[in-house]
Amino acid sequence: xxxxxxxxxxxxxxxxxxxxxxxxMWLGWVLGGLMPLGLxxxxxxxxxxxxxxxxxxxxxxxxxxxxxxxxxxxxxxLAAWLPLLTADDIRPPSPxxxxxxxxxxTTAIVLLDTGRLTLPPLPVLLQxxxxxxxNPLEINVTAxxxxxxxNAMAPIxxxxxxxxxxxxxxxxxxxxxxxxxxxxxxxxxxxRPTPPxxxxxxxxxxxxxxxxxxxxxxxxxxxxxxxxxxxxYYAALSWIVREFLENEYNFPxxxxxxxxxxxxxxxxxxxxxxxxxxxxLLEQADWVKFxxxxxxxxxxxxxxxxxxxxxxxxxx
Numbered sequence: 001x002x003x004x005x006x007x008x009x010x011x012x013x014x015x016x017x018x019x020x021x022x023x024x025m026w027l028g029w030v031l032g033g034l035m036p037l038g039l040x041x042x043x044x045x046x047x048x049x050x051x052x053x054x055x056x057x058x059x060x061x062x063x064x065x066x067x068x069x070x071x072x073x074x075x076x077x078l079a080a081w082l083p084l085l086t087a088d089d090i091r092p093p094s095p096x097x098x099x100x101x102x103x104x105x106t107t108a109i110v111l112l113d114t115g116r117l118t119l120p121p122l123p124v125l126l127q128x129x130x131x132x133x134x135n136p137l138e139i140n141v142t143a144x145x146x147x148x149x150x151n152a153m154a155p156i157x158x159x160x161x162x163x164x165x166x167x168x169x170x171x172x173x174x175x176x177x178x179x180x181x182x183x184x185x186x187x188x189x190x191x192r193p194t195p196p197x198x199x200x201x202x203x204x205x206x207x208x209x210x211x212x213x214x215x216x217x218x219x220x221x222x223x224x225x226x227x228x229x230x231x232x233y234y235a236a237l238s239w240i241v242r243e244f245l246e247n248e249y250n251f252p253x254x255x256x257x258x259x260x261x262x263x264x265x266x267x268x269x270x271x272x273x274x275x276x277x278x279x280x281l282l283e284q285a286d287w288v289k290f291x292x293x294x295x296x297x298x299x300x301x302x303x304x305x306x307x308x309x310x311x312x313x314x315x316x
Contacts, residue, residue: 047062050243077124077125116140
């Protein structure tokens with residue numbers, strides 16, 4: 001009887017040990033499966049154009065920002081866009097450069113076909129792990145301006161080829177000789193007229209004018225009215241403001257973090273009264289791009305007006 005009880009007790013103890021080992025193995029499998037998901041969730045890729053609308057034949061700059069990785073990504077795979085764009089119209093991308101907490105690459109693209117162009121997400125190939133997808137993009141390609149009077153345009157004629165001999169050209173040679181003789185006689189009869197003054201080159205638009213034009217185009221586009229384009233809208237706002245600061249105050253704002261911009265702007269004549277607004281705008285754009293924040297709907301226009309106030313300043 002005692003041996004039977006000892007055997008039963010040993011059996012229950014062995015069963016508990018087996019159950020404990022099985023539970024530990026199950027927890028290890030679950031945690032091991034969830035750990036890559038947690039790491040992958042930290043990697044984000046945001047794509048944006050430098051402007052929402054271009055004329056046909058003009059160039060748009062694609063900007064891809066990747067955060068959450070230590071090493072520079074390998075490349076952006078543009079194969080998904082080739083059914084909509086011609087490979088010859090896509091310029092070689094710039095090298096990846098580190099800008100604070102994210103990697104940045106730009107690519108110039110020539111857009112020829114007019115209309116609303118909807119582009120799918122692009123996979124960004126990383127050094128380690130699976131590719132990460134960017135957001136989809138849209139851009140409006142408008143027709144170039146044409147002259148009001150189309151009749152003023154010269155007709156296009158085909159090339160006419162025929163065999164020629166020396167006597168085909170003697171009338172033209174005689175006319176040229178007469179023209180030269182008349183020109184020499186006229187030059188001797190009258191003094192040489194004063195040449196007209198050179199036509200002044202048109203003034204290049206200022207950094208302020210460029211920024212305000214892009215903000216006006218963004219206001220007409222209203223990307224914030226589409227939930228899937230909120231990230232694109234705030235990326236465009238941040239790009240326009242950073243580009244204005246770089247061109248107007250001569251420091252690399254496009255490559256600096258929000259904190260570095262705050263330190264750089266303190267050394268410039270940028271108005272003190274607008275520095276807090278600038279800081280809040282850039283921080284808001286960072287939260288949307290990298291933390292997937294969703295601002296309240298009524299705040300979208302507020303940040304557009306804030307960007308307009310910032311870009312109306314100048315260094316003069």
